[in-house]
Amino acid sequence: MALRQIRIQGDPVLEKSCRAITEMTPKLQTLIDDMFETMYEANGVGLAAPQVGILKRVVVIDVGDGPICMINPEIIESSGEQTGDEGCLSLPGKAGQVTRPNYVKARFLDEDMEEYEIEGTELLARCICHELEHLDGHMYTEKVVGPLHDVTYEEED
Numbered sequence: 001m002a003l004r005q006i007r008i009q010g011d012p013v014l015e016k017s018c019r020a021i022t023e024m025t026p027k028l029q030t031l032i033d034d035m036f037e038t039m040y041e042a043n044g045v046g047l048a049a050p051q052v053g054i055l056k057r058v059v060v061i062d063v064g065d066g067p068i069c070m071i072n073p074e075i076i077e078s079s080g081e082q083t084g085d086e087g088c089l090s091l092p093g094k095a096g097q098v099t100r101p102n103y104v105k106a107r108f109l110d111e112d113m114e115e116y117e118i119e120g121t122e123l124l125a126r127c128i129c130h131e132l133e134h135l136d137g138h139m140y141t142e143k144v145v146g147p148l149h150d151v152t153y154e155e156e157d
């Protein structure tokens with residue numbers, strides 16, 4: 001596994017739509033492994049392939065309940081509303097208020113290319129919405145209400 005360079009807002013790759021994945025390959029498995037490593041290293045809860053410069057429909061998520069890899073994901077149900085701070089590894093040190101559904105159900109392929117559905121509320125719902133938008137070239141900053149603010153992180157030992 002290897003760390004990948006996280007692309008920062010302004011990089012054109014973050015504004016493009018990603019291609020659907022048709023088969024699992026060793027190269028794709030390596031990408032997924034690298035994305036997890038890169039996300040954990042950056043203390044993120046989600047990462048989409050375009051954030052490491054790859055225009056494929058794959059995201060990785062871990063909101064603290066274990067790793068989830070979603071290939072060709074789509075939201076098939078959503079309800080409720082939550083408003084809270086949201087940030088992005090492609091815009092380090094910043095956050096802003098975004099309103100999202102409080103519940104989403106998503107359908108995707110897992111790493112065995114088996115169809116799978118997941119339900120998420122609160123942070124997981126927010127994270128799924130955020131990551132899936134990256135696959136269509138969108139950043140959360142398009143939905144922020146009010147100004148972005150600075151976030152400071154504790155340095156790790």
Ligand code: ZN
Pocket residue numbers: 087088089090130131134
């Ligand atoms: Zn993001």
